[in-house]
Amino acid sequence: MRTITIKPKALTHNLNQVKQRAPRSKVLAMVKSNAYGHGVAAVLPALQQADGIGVATLTEALEARQLGWEKTIGLVEGAFSADEWQQAIDHEISCVIHHGPQLEWALQNVPPASNATNVVWLKYNTGMNRLGFNAEGVLSAAKRLHEAGYQLILATHFANADDHDHPLNAMQIERFSSVLATLKDTISPDILGSLCNSAGVVNFPEYHYDWVRPGIILYGSSPVVDKSAQELDLQPAMEFSAQIMALQTVNANDSIGYGSRWRAKQDTRTALVSVGYGDGYPRVISDDAYVTVIDANDNHSYRCPVIGRVAMDMIVIDVSKTPESLAIDSKVMLWGDAPRVDEVAGHAGTISYELLCRLSIRPNRTQG
Numbered sequence: 001m002r003t004i005t006i007k008p009k010a011l012t013h014n015l016n017q018v019k020q021r022a023p024r025s026k027v028l029a030m031v032k033s034n035a036y037g038h039g040v041a042a043v044l045p046a047l048q049q050a051d052g053i054g055v056a057t058l059t060e061a062l063e064a065r066q067l068g069w070e071k072t073i074g075l076v077e078g079a080f081s082a083d084e085w086q087q088a089i090d091h092e093i094s095c096v097i098h099h100g101p102q103l104e105w106a107l108q109n110v111p112p113a114s115n116a117t118n119v120v121w122l123k124y125n126t127g128m129n130r131l132g133f134n135a136e137g138v139l140s141a142a143k144r145l146h147e148a149g150y151q152l153i154l155a156t157h158f159a160n161a162d163d164h165d166h167p168l169n170a171m172q173i174e175r176f177s178s179v180l181a182t183l184k185d186t187i188s189p190d191i192l193g194s195l196c197n198s199a200g201v202v203n204f205p206e207y208h209y210d211w212v213r214p215g216i217i218l219y220g221s222s223p224v225v226d227k228s229a230q231e232l233d234l235q236p237a238m239e240f241s242a243q244i245m246a247l248q249t250v251n252a253n254d255s256i257g258y259g260s261r262w263r264a265k266q267d268t269r270t271a272l273v274s275v276g277y278g279d280g281y282p283r284v285i286s287d288d289a290y291v292t293v294i295d296a297n298d299n300h301s302y303r304c305p306v307i308g309r310v311a312m313d314m315i316v317i318d319v320s321k322t323p324e325s326l327a328i329d330s331k332v333m334l335w336g337d338a339p340r341v342d343e344v345a346g347h348a349g350t351i352s353y354e355l356l357c358r359l360s361i362r363p364n365r366t367q368g
């Protein structure tokens with residue numbers, strides 16, 4: 001049995017950590033990509049104290065509405081067509097506007113002031129160079145939207161907020177604060193600002209503005225390069241586990257698995273674990289990768305290296321350090337308290353975001 005256990009208490013704890021760090025800002029909790037793989041339905045009840053949620057696609061926004069989320073929903077890539085703009089109005093979704101066609105759809109079809117779509121997140125490209133208007137474009141778009149009756153939030157996105165001293169951070173902050181000041185002076189003092197993702201919340205407390213947009217931090221991963229999740233007092237919102245399905249001893253010089261990648265230096269006790277890349281455990285993983293085995297006999301925990309190639313349905317681990325009596329139905333933690341998903345991501349040459357998002361539908365899902 002492979003199991004993904006979502007921890008509502010951890011989500012609420014992590015949200016509170018964000019609120020403590022950004023006490024004067026509203027929180028748009030990012031739940032795009034099925035809540036970073038955790039499942040939107042599983043996380044929304046634990047995020048009730050957020051002021052809104054953020055998603056990437058209209059489908060995700062409608063799913064959240066269907067699940068009963070009544071507060072703000074921010075659509076961070078905005079509408080993809082005039083028809084989607086109308087659907088956003090119908091379901092009171094607040095959209096990002098990042099290019100000319102979206103601006104025209106909004107100007108041709110203005111929702112009443114009471115409709116949440118009347119609040120527009122106007123995207124300013126401060127240096128990421130993906131979405132957004134340049135400084136000139138943002139001023140002219142803001143003027144036209146304001147005159148049409150829209151309420152505005154100037155928004156931008158950091159390219160390097162995880163690395164505090166990266167020179168682009170200061171430049172993005174400078175561009176953002178100066179254009180926001182100009183908009184407030186020349187168009188309306190009521191225009192709000194939104195700059196920070198999770199890393200920005202941690203690294204740039206002076207620049208939280210009116211709305212912060214945390215994602216990964218809510219799920220208990222560290223968003224910054226120089227501090228671990230433990231150092232930031234974050235709790236893992238997901239535990240990914242499986243079970244031992246067989247125990248074996250391989251002889252010295254015998255190899256294990258596809259490609260015979262791992263060869264035993266001495267006689268070695270091993271366990272087969274019922275999980276693989278078909279579940280979302282990364283196939284390419286370094287020799288430092290490990291799991292935690294919790295012996296079903298006495299609940300003692302053991303750190304056990306992953307050996308041999310990760311296959312679709314199983315992995316092999318070295319259980320030499322566990323007692324001979326290790327129970328066959330013992331639980332194997334792939335990530336959770338130990339190892340943290342950040343560590344596994346490091347061993348797989350990727351980031352926690354990707355490991356979380358690419359979990360497959362095969363594991364059972366539960367809450368704990």
Ligand SMILES: *Cc1c(COP(=O)(O)O)cnc(C)c1O
Nearest residue numbers: 030076197198199213214215216
């Ligand atoms: C995904 C996203 C975020 C959250 O990023 P994290 O690094 O997970 O905190 C914030 N803002 C925008 C526009 C996003 O797309």
